Amino acid sequence: MGLIELTLPPGIRVPDGLAEGFDRAWATAETKVRALVENHPERFPLYTVDGHWSVDSESWTNWCEGFLGGQLWLLAERTGDPWFRERAEHYSELIEHRKDDRDVHDLGFLFMHTWRRWHEATGDQGKDDVVVHAGRTMAMRFNQEGRYLRSFLAADSLFIDIMMNVGIIFHAAAQTGDPELRRVADEHCLTTRRYLVRGDGSASHEGIFDLETGAFLRQTTQQGFRDDGSWARGQAWALHGFGMAYRYTGDRRYLATAQACADFYIDRTGERLISPNDWEEPSPERSYESSAAAVAAGGMWQLAGLVDDPVRARHYGEYALRVLGRLCEPEFLASEDAEWEGVLKHGTYHEDKGLGVDESVMWGDYFLLDAIEVVSRSAGQFGGPATDGA
Numbered sequence: 001m002g003l004i005e006l007t008l009p010p011g012i013r014v015p016d017g018l019a020e021g022f023d024r025a026w027a028t029a030e031t032k033v034r035a036l037v038e039n040h041p042e043r044f045p046l047y048t049v050d051g052h053w054s055v056d057s058e059s060w061t062n063w064c065e066g067f068l069g070g071q072l073w074l075l076a077e078r079t080g081d082p083w084f085r086e087r088a089e090h091y092s093e094l095i096e097h098r099k100d101d102r103d104v105h106d107l108g109f110l111f112m113h114t115w116r117r118w119h120e121a122t123g124d125q126g127k128d129d130v131v132v133h134a135g136r137t138m139a140m141r142f143n144q145e146g147r148y149l150r151s152f153l154a155a156d157s158l159f160i161d162i163m164m165n166v167g168i169i170f171h172a173a174a175q176t177g178d179p180e181l182r183r184v185a186d187e188h189c190l191t192t193r194r195y196l197v198r199g200d201g202s203a204s205h206e207g208i209f210d211l212e213t214g215a216f217l218r219q220t221t222q223q224g225f226r227d228d229g230s231w232a233r234g235q236a237w238a239l240h241g242f243g244m245a246y247r248y249t250g251d252r253r254y255l256a257t258a259q260a261c262a263d264f265y266i267d268r269t270g271e272r273l274i275s276p277n278d279w280e281e282p283s284p285e286r287s288y289e290s291s292a293a294a295v296a297a298g299g300m301w302q303l304a305g306l307v308d309d310p311v312r313a314r315h316y317g318e319y320a321l322r323v324l325g326r327l328c329e330p331e332f333l334a335s336e337d338a339e340w341e342g343v344l345k346h347g348t349y350h351e352d353k354g355l356g357v358d359e360s361v362m363w364g365d366y367f368l369l370d371a372i373e374v375v376s377r378s379a380g381q382f383g384g385p386a387t388d389g390a
């Protein structure tokens with residue numbers, strides 16, 4: 001089956017000034033991304049330090065190299081500027097060799113936002129062949145005993161983040177008709193749902209398995225507050241990733257899990273709209289983790305286009321728009337700060353390791369634009385907030 005299309009319910013209330021906020025975000029990204037590419041050609045920074053992109057900082061793992069190319073593709077489409085298009089192709093080519101990378105679980109992040117966009121822009125099958133190849137490589141991470149795709153960290157480790165990457169295997173399965181690829185992707189989602197998503201809809205960051213028997217042992221975390229905490233970005237990867245798994249399969253268990261994860265985000269964040277790094281951390285030193293909010297907003301907008309109940313659908317859609325509106329205010333969007341080199345402020349990569357804490361992070365910038373692009377594309381369905389060129 002093809003990807004399930006989003007059908008938005010009528011009557012979604014659009015916050016005042018949202019279209020202006022979106023325009024500000026595009027203009028900010030155009031300036032900042034162009035400067036980054038000109039100042040640091042062919043480099044792929046993950047996070048800023050005091051607002052300046054750091055090209056040689058510790059990365060922990062190499063998972064972000066698709067997000068700059070992804071922004072270039074989005075800006076190429078938005079602006080029609082051949083410079084962005086030429087750079088988008090070039091930055092995609094720079095990572096083509098990663099289609100054989102067996103060391104990371106992030107091939108969806110690398111290829112779905114670059115080579116897949118290239119295929120969509122041109123219809124060139126060769127571009128999608130690269131994506132399918134990467135999907136096959138990703139499927140090699142499958143642990144048969146535990147029935148999960150192993151994380152980059154160790155064979156006994158399952159990360160919630162992989163839910164946002166498993167789509168590339170569903171995609172490869174759909175393109176090739178290979179039932180083994182589809183089995184691997186489905187088993188991974190069901191294992192993640194069973195062991196990493198809790199009864200209250202919160203997501204654990206990591207699960208540890210017994211390598212001999214495949215038995216699940218315990219929940220842990222790498223980037224959250226503690227092992228039984230609720231790391232916000234993992235929550236966002238889960239709610240967006242399970243929604244995407246539903247779009248690939250039509251399996252309603254995935255939709256129900258995505259909704260449970262979204263409900264947890266909304267219940268725990270409420271009117272603040274932007275999550276902290278981990279909801280269980282008492283009195284967190286930093287109030288916000290904006291990249292989680294950007295990912296969650298895109299995931300909630302997706303849910304608004306998928307759930308049957310129009311009241312629930314509007315609830316997700318309106319919350320997503322409010323999150324995006326907040327992220328487009330100058331407290332988060334670096335629109336009024338010429339010195340700040342990233343797009344979205346107040347993101348965090350790895351608090352415990354002290355990497356990219358309260359900074360711009362490359363995926364935060366990407367997922368903000370991605371969500372704005374998807375919302376703007378569906379604008380005709382609910383009468384706003386269309387922006388020029390959207």
Ligand code: GLY
Nearest residue numbers: 063161223233349
């Ligand atoms: N490791 C992926 C993330 O920081 O979300």
